[in-house]
Amino acid sequence: MRALPLLILLPPLALAHASGLQLEPHTFRAKDGRTVEAELGALKVPLRHARPEGPSLTLRFVRFKSTNPKPGAPIVYLAGGPGGSGIEAARGVRYELFLALREVADVIALDQRGTGQSNPHPQLSHPWTVPLDQPMDAAMLDATLKEAATQAAREWAAAGVDLGAFNTVESAEDLESLRQALGAPRLNLWGISYGTHLGLAYLRRHADKVERVILAGVEGPDDTWKRPAHAEALLDRWDALLRAQDKSGKRLRSRLKTLLDELERSPRPVKFTDPKTGASQTWLASRFDLQLAAFESLRDPATFQRFLALLSALEAGAFEAMAPFAPLLRGGTLEPMPLAMDAASGVSPTRRARIAREAGTAMLGGAVNAGVPEAAWIPGMVDLGEAFRGPLKASNPVLMISGTLDGRTPPDNAEALRPGLSRAVHLVLEGAGHDGLFQSDPRILERMKSFMRGEKVADERLEVKGAR
Incomplete structure (x- = not known):
């Protein structure tokens, strides 16, 4: 009898090792203790896939085995x-989603290269301040971040990081x-979000290896x-939405424009306590600071409701209400993976x-891309180019999920x-923001499971619990 190939004779665990994959039993604990x-x-992968014999890094993930026979x-x-981090996402509010989707298949919480447990340089970061x-x-913020990014890249290269x-x-x-x-x-x-950007890149390169794709909060190739x-x-x-609640109220755009013009004429000193040092500091809040705060707040209904409360305080002359934004708008840290x-x-x-x-005519100007x-x-660093960002064609089943209040x-x-x-x-989820694309309504999970099972799912708009 002809000898069987070696891999056929290997038991499952040895087979995993032979492919460079290691799996071990694991009791996964969510943040709430479950x-x-x-x-x-x-799994070891090449640092650069075009150089398979070169340096490698280790990807880590958690696999939740399917309950489907x-x-x-x-x-x-x-x-x-x-x-x-995919693993940390599974520990948090999406824990039940990961378990629910086991009805269809194994579910893998992956830490992408440079994130969570797949980060070979977790100690590296670089501060920036304005x-x-x-x-x-916008020019000042761009210049600050450009200088910080350039300096960080040089420091990280000296530490052995291949950005x-x-x-x-x-x-x-x-x-x-x-x-x-x-x-x-x-x-x-x-x-x-960014995960859809990655998913679309895989679909472009390996469409024949893709069964189905769920993209929530779509970030296209460009x-x-x-x-x-x-x-x-x-x-x-x-x-x-606000005028539907109070037709006598002043228009939001008019309110925001008045405050932006006021800060353009006269930036306001705002005293705050540095959360890291406890020291008292004074911040000269500008028009651009408020534009940035508005854009950051638009990501989700809950954050924008807080911004509306801030507007009311500013209209009353209480500019100290901007204090919590100071450390967020005027400083931060750069990390290798997100930056690159x-x-x-x-x-x-x-x-x-x-x-x-x-940006030349928009109320928020260039704030949406500053930095x-x-x-x-x-x-x-090398730009991935137009082949990466160009139009994408694929015939795979794709379920896209969007929120009408996602900024x-x-x-x-x-x-x-x-x-x-x-x-x-x-x-399309009426009333959902960026953070409510999976769990703002139980019907969303049902649509996701149906789609992954191969059942027919059609275009649909769902009213979900939002800001109204």
């Missing part, structure tokens, strides 16, 4: 950010390595830089020109992909 039996996985293709969760005693504008290895194409190839190591003919992908017109449209939507990922994805010349035109890193700022990834992003995704359906 536990479930799972597997902890580790005939499971489908593994469902891989792709966290947002960039920089979010002087508190000067009125800030050019942290981009969405390399992460997409990590998914392909994971698929091969698992011995899965195909993968199901489940991404949110959506890393945000459009000012989308923020303007969301301000108008909020204005309509956004810089490498970049922006097309056509979109850059469109953004510049829109977004560019590959040209960073030694060792980060508006429904327009999903609709722009329609021409190339011939089997896409769009679930």
Whole structure:
């Protein structure tokens, strides 16, 4: 009898080792103390996939085994950010989603390269600050972050970090390595925000290895830089919602414009206590500070409701209400993976020109992209180019989920992909923001499970619990 290939004779655990994959039993504990039996996985992948014999890094993930006797293709969760941890997402408010989707297939909470337990340089970060005693504008913020990014890249390179290895194409190839190591003919992908950006990159490169894709809060291939017109449209939507509640109230845009003009004429000193040092400081709040605060608040209904309370305080002359924003708007830290990922994805010349035109007349101006890193700022970084950002065509089933009050990834992003995704359906959640795309209504999970089971799911708009 002909000898069987060695891999056929190996037991399952040895087979995993032979493919470079390690799996071990693991009691997974959620943040609220609940536990479930799972597997902890580790997979070595090339730091640069074009150089398989070169340096490597270890991806780590948790696999929740399916409760279905005939499971489908593994469902891989792709966290947002960039920089979010899939494992930590499973520990938090999405714990029940991970367990529920086991009805369909194994569910994998992946820490992408450079994140969570897959971060080879967790100790590295670089601070940046804009002087508190000067009125800030977009140019000042850009210059500050450019200098900080350049300096950070040099420091990290000296510490052995290959920043050019942290981009969405390399992460997409990590998914392909994971698929091969698992011995899965195909993968199901489940991404949110930046995770959709990664999922789309994998779909472009390996469509034949994809079963189905759920994209919530879609960041398309050329959506890393945000459009000012989308923020303007969301301000108008909020204005309509507020006027429906109180027709006698002053228009939101008028209120915001009055305050922006006031800060343009005369930036206001705001005293606050530094949360890190406990020292008392004074911040000269500018028009641009308020524009930034408005844009950051638009991400979700809950955050924008707090911004509306801030507007009321400012109208009453209580500018000290801006104090909590000081450490958020005038400083922060850079970390290798998030910085490199956004810089490498970049922006097309056509979109850059469109953004510049829109920013010229938008109420929030250039605040929607202020400080977004560019590959040209960073030694060792290469822009992924137009082949990465160009139109995408695929015939795989895709479920896109968008919230009408999402100030980060508006429904327009999903609709722009329609021409190339011939089997896409769009679930639009009326009243949902960026943070409410999975659990603002129990019907969302039901649609997700139906879709992953291969059942027919159609375009739909659902009214969910939102700000109204």
